[in-house]
Amino acid sequence: MKVNINQISKQYKGRYVLKDFSAQLENGIYGLLGNNGAGKSTLIQILVGIQKSDKGKILIDGIDARCLGVHFLNHIGYLPQFPGFYKNFTVIDFLNYMCVLKGIPKNKGAMRSRELLRVVNLSSAEDKKIGTLSGGMLQRVGIAQAMLNDPAILILDEPTAGLDPQERIRFRNLITKFSENRIVLLATHIVSDIEFIANQVILLKNGRLLKQDTPQALIDGLAGKVWTVSATDHILDRQLHQLRISNMLRMGEKIQLRVIDDAKPDESAVNVQGNLEDVFLYYFGESAQW
Numbered sequence: 001m002k003v004n005i006n007q008i009s010k011q012y013k014g015r016y017v018l019k020d021f022s023a024q025l026e027n028g029i030y031g032l033l034g035n036n037g038a039g040k041s042t043l044i045q046i047l048v049g050i051q052k053s054d055k056g057k058i059l060i061d062g063i064d065a066r067c068l069g070v071h072f073l074n075h076i077g078y079l080p081q082f083p084g085f086y087k088n089f090t091v092i093d094f095l096n097y098m099c100v101l102k103g104i105p106k107n108k109g110a111m112r113s114r115e116l117l118r119v120v121n122l123s124s125a126e127d128k129k130i131g132t133l134s135g136g137m138l139q140r141v142g143i144a145q146a147m148l149n150d151p152a153i154l155i156l157d158e159p160t161a162g163l164d165p166q167e168r169i170r171f172r173n174l175i176t177k178f179s180e181n182r183i184v185l186l187a188t189h190i191v192s193d194i195e196f197i198a199n200q201v202i203l204l205k206n207g208r209l210l211k212q213d214t215p216q217a218l219i220d221g222l223a224g225k226v227w228t229v230s231a232t233d234h235i236l237d238r239q240l241h242q243l244r245i246s247n248m249l250r251m252g253e254k255i256q257l258r259v260i261d262d263a264k265p266d267e268s269a270v271n272v273q274g275n276l277e278d279v280f281l282y283y284f285g286e287s288a289q290w
């Protein structure tokens with residue numbers, strides 16, 4: 001399947017939250033990365049048909065998604081940023097109910113619900129009431145419901161919110177396995193969610209596409225811009241406090257800074273290899289300014 005997002009614009013109260021956004025998605029994992037308010041959720045809501053764009057089109061294998069109607073939704077799995085759950089349902093009843101809404105036959109749905117509970121490591125909670133689950137467990141129920149219809153396009157808005165490190169790793173592995181011959185679009189501002197699993201990263205800033213590329217190409221683009229600087233508290237406060245600093249490590253009297261800058265920030269600065277977090281800071285970061 002191919003998704004062509006074509007020149008999408010959306011305004012709220014006369015302010016653009018998306019402006020001429022275009023991207024092409026083919027099978028693989030796409031990380032949609034942007035800071036708070038960049039327009040990620042709005043873009044996703046337009047993609048899944050909850051919101052209408054003011055301008056532009058979404059083409060699925062060349063056909064306008066609006067012409068596909070409900071048929072298009074059969075191909076989509078969606079985890080909203082703030083999913084609404086029925087608190088009095090048990091986990092398994094909720095998933096079975098979602099199967100009904102998605103038109104999955106009863107027997108098939110019951111099997112699929114159990115299978116996905118196993119996959120998200122929630123089998124032991126299937127009879128628990130939704131209202132009694134922790135945030136991380138709820139999120140996993142949300143991930144499971146998004147996958148019930150075995151979607152060709154899986155769209156997840158901040159899927160790892162509330163997951164502990166072990167569950168994050170489990171989630172990443174699950175998505176990698178699931179992504180074979182499918183499109184997975186994963187919106188986040190948590191770089192580590194996508195750093196090692198995304199085939200492409202889409203950088204969205206103020207509703208505009210900044211870049212779409214492989215993680216490696218984005219990191220390569222930072223060559224010569226990532227530095228370590230060894231500083232004392234005094235120099236840090238006096239000269240270096242306005243730099244974009246991605247990490248600070250105290251080593252006795254000195255502080256080792258990791259700095260993102262086009263120019264050498266200090267005589268003692270040494271170039272080091274960048275990573276995707278540095279890319280994020282380069283495009284979205286402000287100077288430290290404390």
Ligand SMILES: Nc1ncnc2c1ncn2[C@@H]1O[C@H](COP(=O)(O)OP(=O)(O)OP(=O)(O)O)[C@@H](O)[C@H]1O
Nearest residue numbers: 012017034035036037038039040041042043081189
């Ligand atoms: N219904 C609405 N009415 C008015 N403004 C809105 C509405 N929905 C979103 N916005 C604004 O549009 C902008 C983009 O919001 P959006 O939720 O798409 O960003 P986001 O990238 O998902 O942010 P976050 O990472 O914080 O969830 C924000 O400035 C937000 O305040």
